[in-house]
Amino acid sequence: MHIVVCIKQVPDSAQIRVHPVTNTIMRQGVPTIINPYDLFALEEAMRLRDKFGGEVTVLTMGPPSAEDSLRKALTFGVDRAVLLTDRFFAGSDTLATSFALATAISKIGETWGKPDIVFTGKQTIDGDTAQVGPGIAKRLGLMQVTYVAKVAEYDGEERTVTLERRAEGGTQVLKSSLPCLIAMLEGTNEIRRGTMADALRGARAEIVKWSAKDAGVEDLTKCGLKGSPTIVKRVFAPSPRAEKAQMIEVPEGASLADALIDDIFKRQPNLEPDLTALARGF
Amino acid sequence: MSEPKKTPAAGGRASTKKELPEHFKAYKHVWVFVEQERGQVHPVSWELLGAGRKLADKLGVELAAVVLGAEGETVRHAVAESFCYGADLAYVVADPVLTDYRNEAYTAAMTTLVNTYKPEILLLGATTLGRDLAGAVATTLLTGLTADSTELDVDADGSLAATRPTFGGSLLCTIYTLNYRPQMATVRPRVMSMPERVEKPVGKVIEHPLGVVEADIVTKVLNFIPDRDSSKSNLAYADVVVAGGMGLGSPENFQLVRQLALTIGAEYGCSRPLVQKGWVTSDRQIGQTGKTIRPRLYIAAGISGAIQHRVGVEGADLIVAINTDKNAPIFDFAHVGLITDAVRFLPALTEAFKKRLSAHSTDKLAS
Numbered sequence: 001m002h003i004v005v006c007i008k009q010v011p012d013s014a015q016i017r018v019h020p021v022t023n024t025i026m027r028q029g030v031p032t033i034i035n036p037y038d039l040f041a042l043e044e045a046m047r048l049r050d051k052f053g054g055e056v057t058v059l060t061m062g063p064p065s066a067e068d069s070l071r072k073a074l075t076f077g078v079d080r081a082v083l084l085t086d087r088f089f090a091g092s093d094t095l096a097t098s099f100a101l102a103t104a105i106s107k108i109g110e111t112w113g114k115p116d117i118v119f120t121g122k123q124t125i126d127g128d129t130a131q132v133g134p135g136i137a138k139r140l141g142l143m144q145v146t147y148v149a150k151v152a153e154y155d156g157e158e159r160t161v162t163l164e165r166r167a168e169g170g171t172q173v174l175k176s177s178l179p180c181l182i183a184m185l186e187g188t189n190e191i192r193r194g195t196m197a198d199a200l201r202g203a204r205a206e207i208v209k210w211s212a213k214d215a216g217v218e219d220l221t222k223c224g225l226k227g228s229p230t231i232v233k234r235v236f237a238p239s240p241r242a243e244k245a246q247m248i249e250v251p252e253g254a255s256l257a258d259a260l261i262d263d264i265f266k267r268q269p270n271l272e273p274d275l276t277a278l279a280r281g282f
Numbered sequence: 283m284s285e286p287k288k289t290p291a292a293g294g295r296a297s298t299k300k301e302l303p304e305h306f307k308a309y310k311h312v313w314v315f316v317e318q319e320r321g322q323v324h325p326v327s328w329e330l331l332g333a334g335r336k337l338a339d340k341l342g343v344e345l346a347a348v349v350l351g352a353e354g355e356t357v358r359h360a361v362a363e364s365f366c367y368g369a370d371l372a373y374v375v376a377d378p379v380l381t382d383y384r385n386e387a388y389t390a391a392m393t394t395l396v397n398t399y400k401p402e403i404l405l406l407g408a409t410t411l412g413r414d415l416a417g418a419v420a421t422t423l424l425t426g427l428t429a430d431s432t433e434l435d436v437d438a439d440g441s442l443a444a445t446r447p448t449f450g451g452s453l454l455c456t457i458y459t460l461n462y463r464p465q466m467a468t469v470r471p472r473v474m475s476m477p478e479r480v481e482k483p484v485g486k487v488i489e490h491p492l493g494v495v496e497a498d499i500v501t502k503v504l505n506f507i508p509d510r511d512s513s514k515s516n517l518a519y520a521d522v523v524v525a526g527g528m529g530l531g532s533p534e535n536f537q538l539v540r541q542l543a544l545t546i547g548a549e550y551g552c553s554r555p556l557v558q559k560g561w562v563t564s565d566r567q568i569g570q571t572g573k574t575i576r577p578r579l580y581i582a583a584g585i586s587g588a589i590q591h592r593v594g595v596e597g598a599d600l601i602v603a604i605n606t607d608k609n610a611p612i613f614d615f616a617h618v619g620l621i622t623d624a625v626r627f628l629p630a631l632t633e634a635f636k637k638r639l640s641a642h643s644t645d646k647l648a649s
């Protein structure tokens with residue numbers, strides 16, 4: 001089987017700082033990581049490969065420095081890494097990104113065999129949109145299943161997969177057909193450390209680098225800013241609340257707990273009868 | 283190549299003149315997808331009708347509810363309720379193929395409706411279903427989609443301005459879809475307030491055929507396993523929420539939060555590190571990557587108030603913060619603060635509430 005995993009290199013957002021005057025992200029010196037949600041997709045893909053045989057190709061679109069994330073993925077034990085990088089891709093929104101990735105996945109299919117499954121993470125931590133996976137699926141005509149907790153069955157002969165999908169209020173068990181796109185849910189597995197051999201191989205392995213043209217993009221107007229229907233008009237910091245919290249003072253002879261409860265009921269008079277009713281078991 | 287884009291690049295484009303292509307000029311009216319599954323309408327649908335009503339009034343257009351599902355009581359109920367929550371009309375695709383949510387069938391239904399009746403704005407809930415559907419519909423229609431919007435408005439020339447947090451909530455950005463239609467956005471549950479329900483008769487209903495038969499749909503639903511009742515939390519819609527953070531120090535101490543919640547009939551929640559440590563299940567996480575809550579009372583114990591947590595709780599009517607550090611950022615947005623050890627204070631608060639609420643009830647009973 002052939003599996004393609006799409007990953008994204010993102011700034012480690014725990015360490016993001018915003019420039020106080022210009023309101024832009026200060027990227028300098030902020031370490032980058034593989035989008036944490038994508039690690040679940042990587043691990044699930046490698047587990048399937050280990051069980052059924054085949055190859056895992058990891059794909060990312062990004063600046064040349066995104067090579068770091070691909071290198072990392074190689075040390076986990078993926079078989080091949082492709083970096084899609086070109087200034088024409090700069091400023092892509094989710095629609096343009098899914099166009100570029102879908103085109104590259106077609107090219108990967110022509111070069112190393114059609115993928116049976118394309119994996120993505122649930123969403124990224126910098127964009128948070130969860131739209132690129134569905135975008136790729138629609139562009140390539142793949143069956144789309146998002147929020148997948150588990151690939152329960154894979155049948156290469158019958159060309160079907162059985163998936164457990166997180167839905168509102170429960171788990172949907174779905175049978176779909178290959179090829180399909182799976183967006184993995186977080187917390188579903190744990191990324192392996194990779195063996196010593198993987199680490200050595202990963203450090204040396206060649207990373208395939210494609211420009212838009214290499215990947216087979218014919219219409220450059222579908223890429224980058226030009227190919228993006230959405231535009232960001234304004235970026236700003238959340239406005240601080242005018243007043244700070246009022247600190248509870250303990251009146252003489254009363255407890256802090258009682259003082260707090262008095263204060264809560266003074267501010268929200270309707271809460272008292274409602275909570276009382278609840279406490280009485282209504 | 284991040285989405286959304288960096289400011290400098292966007293600045294140039296934002297200043298380009300808006301010329302809506304001729305074939306998009308017929309696109310009018312605001313649509314809200316009314317999400318229902320297994321007999322239940324997701325309340326985010328009503329919140330969106332409330333938000334959509336304001337946009338439609340500002341634009342001077344109609345507000346339509348879009349209801350998809352199998353013919354029957356659920357769809358009829360969803361349509362009837364949509365009018366009570368402000369819809370002027372409803373588009374309905376009722377077909378057994380739509381019984382369970384499947385992306386292929388729902389995408390087909392939604393794109394057919396859009397291509398036929400041409401809305402200018404289409405809003406969906408940012409639920410698992412809504413996000414799955416919105417992404418597929420936007421790509422099929424080749425239009426723009428703003429995910430997880432926290433504010434919706436129309437500007438002077440009628441464009442939808444959707445504001446959303448980005449980079450884990452450290453910044454907000456306002457996004458437009460200028461030259462494409464419909465302008466699509468998703469909004470997370472509880473971000474918009476619930477509009478008042480006003481009893482109204484069913485208005486204009488436009489039924490449209492699905493145009494797809496079961497044999498066309500590849501994906502089959504084999505089973506649905508509902509969450510166990512014990513793990514079902516109503517956190518997002520709770521009136522009172524008590525939450526704990528790393529300041530509690532141990533999973534045992536988190537029980538103090540649960541006990542207080544139980545005593546006052548509240549739901550309990552937590553900050554993200556507690557989920558990552560496995561102390562609390564992920565459906566209890568509050569914040570940017572967890573649930574957004576809008577309770578009447580929110581009590582946060584041992585939570586520092588990081589921006590990613592803050593964005594999930596700001597809609598609360600009253601925020602009470604308990605923290606040992608007087609400089610904790612949570613005091614910047616809480617209404618009431620207590621500088622004290624939560625581990626010692628929570629049991630005292632639970633006892634005091636017990637006394638207060640029962641004393642009160644016996645008073646009432648006696649009188």
Ligand SMILES: Cc1cc2nc3c(=O)[nH]c(=O)nc-3n(C[C@H](O)[C@H](O)[C@H](O)COP(=O)(O)OP(=O)(O)OC[C@H]3O[C@@H](n4cnc5c(N)ncnc54)[C@H](O)[C@@H]3O)c2cc1C
Pocket residue numbers: 013014125450526527528529530552553554555567568569570571572573583584585586587588589590591594604605606607610622623624625
């Ligand atoms: C992409 C991204 C998404 C995120 N999403 C979320 C999210 O959805 N929700 C979320 O909550 N976080 C989220 N986070 C994490 C967030 O940045 C913070 O790290 C987290 O909220 C901190 O949790 P905390 O307040 O419990 O812990 P800490 O920051 O460690 O704070 C503990 C607090 O407890 C106080 N304290 C210590 N001892 C006591 C005591 N005995 N009594 C009372 N107070 C005490 C301390 O003074 C401190 O203020 C996200 C982060 C990133 C990068």
